[in-house]
Amino acid sequence: MDATAANLLLAHHRAAARDLPWRMTPRDPYRTWLSEVMLQQTTVATVTPRFLRFVERWPTVEALAAAPEAEVLCEWAGLGYYARARNLIACARAVAERGGFPRTEGALRKLPGLGAYTAAAVAAIAFGEDAVAVDTNVERVVARVFGIKDRRDAGEAARGWFPAGRHGDFAEALMDLGASICRPKAPNCPVCPIAAHCKAQALGRPEAFPAPKLKKERPHRHGIAWLVRRGDEVWLVRRPGKGLLGGMAALPGPEWGEERPAINAIAIHHHGFTHFTLDLMVVPRAEPPPGEGWWHAVSELAAAGLPTLYRRAVEAALEAEREPRLAA
Ligand code: SF4
Structure with missing residues (x-):
């Protein structure tokens, strides 16, 4: 050339x-x-x-x-x-x-x-x-x-x-x-x-040109996100500093796994990460789980710094609350 x-x-x-x-x-x-x-x-x-x-x-x-x-x-x-x-x-x-x-x-x-x-x-x-x-x-x-x-x-x-x-x-x-x-x-x-x-x-x-990249099959995981409400507020936590979404605001919940939990969710948000896909089940809970967190006004969730996964999960759950139908 x-x-x-x-x-x-x-x-x-x-x-x-x-x-x-x-x-x-x-x-x-x-x-x-x-x-x-x-x-x-x-x-x-x-x-x-x-x-x-x-x-x-x-x-x-x-x-x-x-x-x-x-x-x-x-x-x-x-x-x-x-x-x-x-x-x-x-x-x-x-x-x-x-x-x-x-x-x-x-x-x-x-x-x-x-x-x-x-x-x-x-x-x-x-x-x-x-x-x-x-x-x-x-x-x-x-x-x-x-x-x-x-x-x-x-x-x-x-x-x-x-x-x-x-x-x-x-x-x-x-x-x-x-x-x-x-x-x-x-x-x-x-x-x-x-x-x-x-x-x-x-x-x-x-x-x-160039030849397309070979797409790898991504594994699938399941997770639970607890939706804890107090009037117009929702309980948020900060994820551990290291690892996926490290240090970001989140809904509380246990580690994600490969088995689908036997639990009823009010909403399920499907999310694609680079290396796996996730079904995040949003499940109402009466009290915050043990550990640190804070109450955040639902009307100000846009300023909470939630990553897209949790923002969409909360939106889906609030929508389901307005229009109840069991998701699972
Ligand atoms: S393939 Fe790309 S670089 Fe080549 S002529 Fe077309 S637009 Fe231009």
Whole structure:
């Protein structure tokens, strides 16, 4: 692949780059890092308003480092993948302690929770290093342009294609092309600025590149969430700091297991995690179970910082209370 396609894509990007709130000039490493963490597994449309709220509340990495963990987790509620939020806090504290973000991919990689992709993206976009950031959008575009089936080979091809001195711009150009034109399904090849250089397009079946990931069968689990009411309030607890949904607000309940509990629920919320699916049965209970917790007004549940699993389970239970019918 010669440099022509890269130059065409960069020229297209200069004219058509998405206007996103973390793409300020000069680049702020805090905003670059924060946006990259938020965008993992989450769409730009979902992230944009949440990002704006986040930086309004904590405008610098030092401000985030000084924030109480429970408040950050509460602000993160609904974005999912809560280990990201816990890593975010640990990373902000490490950065504040050392007096700022390190400027190289290698040094960024040593920060808590910063994976290979995020380290490369921050180094390239915020600090202008020639690091190669390959996310799923970049991987897809590169696989199609080079006609590569195996995703693992796309990273290697990308390394040879990124133009020296322009790695940050080029990564963003590829990300934008992947999000708007070279979409996973129905890529819009007729308007693509590099269509004349694309092998997958020349073969007439761009969607076939890269080969689809094999979907693994996910195991299924069952859980109970106790719904304890006191007038217009509901009893909430904080989950243990480590593990799934660690540190997040929740309804109380025992550990989830593989057997379906023999109990009647007023609502069952079905939820898909990355590695398993869950049926969470919401069961009324007269008194809070032993342990710490707090009463929270039902009318203010949106501010409780409940992750989507529990927010939907509570909504389903309240709906069932209004319109009683036994769920199990
Ligand atoms: S020509 Fe089509 S498949 Fe190739 S990069 Fe452009 S949009 Fe993607």
